[in-house]
Amino acid sequence: MLGTGLIGLSYTMALHGDRSRDRVEVVYSRSEEHARKFANDCGVTRYVTDMRAAIDDPETDTVVVGLPNNLHEEACILAAEAGKAVLCTKPLARTAAEARRILDAVEKAGVFHGYLEDLVYTPKTLKALTSVRNGALGKVLWARSRGTHPGPHSAWFWDKAISGGGAIIDLGCHCVEIARNFIGKDVRPLEVMCWADTQVHPIDVEDHAIGLVKYANGAIGQFEVSWSFRGGMDLRDEVSGTEGTIWLNHWLRTGFEMFTAVGEGGYVAEKAEGTTGWLFPVGDEVGGLGYTAMFTDMFDSIDKQTAPREDFYDGYVVNAIMDAAFKSAMTKQWEPVELAVWRGRDEVEGGVSLTEYDAEHFLIKKEKMPEGRTKLILKEKLSGKVVQRVVE
Numbered sequence: 245m246l247g248t249g250l251i252g253l254s255y256t257m258a259l260h261g262d263r264s265r266d267r268v269e270v271v272y273s274r275s276e277e278h279a280r281k282f283a284n285d286c287g288v289t290r291y292v293t294d295m296r297a298a299i300d301d302p303e304t305d306t307v308v309v310g311l312p313n314n315l316h317e318e319a320c321i322l323a324a325e326a327g328k329a330v331l332c333t334k335p336l337a338r339t340a341a342e343a344r345r346i347l348d349a350v351e352k353a354g355v356f357h358g359y360l361e362d363l364v365y366t367p368k369t370l371k372a373l374t375s376v377r378n379g380a381l382g383k384v385l386w387a388r389s390r391g392t393h394p395g396p397h398s399a400w401f402w403d404k405a406i407s408g409g410g411a412i413i414d415l416g417c418h419c420v421e422i423a424r425n426f427i428g429k430d431v432r433p434l435e436v437m438c439w440a441d442t443q444v445h446p447i448d449v450e451d452h453a454i455g456l457v458k459y460a461n462g463a464i465g466q467f468e469v470s471w472s473f474r475g476g477m478d479l480r481d482e483v484s485g486t487e488g489t490i491w492l493n494h495w496l497r498t499g500f501e502m503f504t505a506v507g508e509g510g511y512v513a514e515k516a517e518g519t520t521g522w523l524f525p526v527g528d529e530v531g532g533l534g535y536t537a538m539f540t541d542m543f544d545s546i547d548k549q550t551a552p553r554e555d556f557y558d559g560y561v562v563n564a565i566m567d568a569a570f571k572s573a574m575t576k577q578w579e580p581v582e583l584a585v586w587r588g589r590d591e592v593e594g595g596v597s598l599t600e601y602d603a604e605h606f607l608i609k610k611e612k613m614p615e616g617r618t619k620l621i622l623k624e625k626l627s628g629k630v631v632q633r634v635v636e
């Protein structure tokens with residue numbers, strides 16, 4: 245386990261939870277004190293202050309990267325060179341160019357690589373994705389994903405040289421990958437239009453952004469990310485298709501609502517803003533955020549020698565989409581997603597489909613009106629005119 249911060253701890257709790265067989269054998273931190281405390285708290289046998297020593301340790305078969313974004317490349321490349329499986333937290337890198345170097349390194353070394361994008365593994369998302377893949381929503385037209393909170397917990401996130409960007413890099417990577425999963429990861433993202441601004445905090449990176457990602461099949465992905473949102477952490481997704489809709493709420497108002505005038509309820513949930521008043525605690529945080537199912541997929545895939553749901557290629561595509569978002573925020577134009585490596589489909593299925601009504605008309609829409617009659621909106625085949633017809 246590389247890193248003893250928030251994600252190192254969450255990952256270790258998920259890995260050691262539920263009587264799991266998987267163990268963190270060695271933990272790395274620059275600070276001996278942090279490493280020792282983490283090892284003691286989490287029941288990890290060995291701790292080191294040298295990253296390479298953790299990676300090269302004979303008991304390490306898989307390297308988990310939970311370090312700030314600027315260190316992902318170094319850590320992943322060292323793991324690849326050591327011939328170890330490597331799992332890297334999100335975002336894979338600060339830019340697509342950096343992500344590409346990481347991808348090339350693991351593929352050249354032939355090691356297993358997993359992209360730890362937990363939010364596509366939440367129990368709700370996994371179930372929703374199954375329904376979508378079964379066709380419950382028809383063709384997905386619009387996948388909207390929101391990740392907002394009052395801002396990250398460590399200084400490095402706010403420093404562009406280390407993080408690569410603000411809310412787009414930190415939270416947009418989740419939203420982009422959630423939308424890709426619903427729309428279809430084999431569908432090419434074409435271009436991005438993005439608004440980004442620094443509304444509140446005295447920082448050099450964006451603390452709020454909204455973006456649209458246009459896909460080759462006509463679908464649109466929408467990300468809404470903020471470090472200036474008040475009220476905790478809002479993680480919500482909406483998916484609309486030709487035949488249905490899904491709304492997911494992962495964090496606030498998930499069915500567990502508690503009022504306490506005095507506090508004393510303990511830790512509430514990640515990024516909760518208070519401990520009194522109305523609260524939205526999360527029963528199983530590492531499960532609810534998808535960490536448990538994510539590591540199960542990763543280690544099952546390693547055992548079976550298959551590819552996991554999310555690998556470094558996905559991380560690279562996400563970085564390419566975010567690069568286009570940053571560019572668009574500057575130019576105020578749609579900017580192309582530059583993907584030097586594209587492994588999905590290139591053919592594009594047609595846009596609008598026609599539903600036959602009768603010999604002269606296509607059906608556009610049918611609606612039951614309050615007085616009990618049904619209104620039909622039809623398109624005349626010959627003239628192309630849109631007409632309505634009311635039936636009893």
Ligand SMILES: NC(=O)c1ccc[n+]([C@@H]2O[C@H](COP(=O)([O-])OP(=O)(O)OC[C@H]3O[C@@H](n4cnc5c(N)ncnc54)[C@H](O)[C@@H]3O)[C@@H](O)[C@H]2O)c1
Pocket residue numbers: 247248249250251252273274278310311312313315333334335360361362397398414
């Ligand atoms: N949901 C998620 O998947 C999720 C959530 C939080 C963080 N993350 C990701 O995890 C990574 C770490 O984030 P975090 O929240 O744990 O941050 P953090 O600040 O809580 O912890 C970072 C860790 O890296 C160490 N570190 C910092 N600078 C270092 C350096 N120069 N050399 C070596 N170690 C250094 C710190 O001491 C600490 O142990 C980031 O890439 C972040 O995007 C992912």
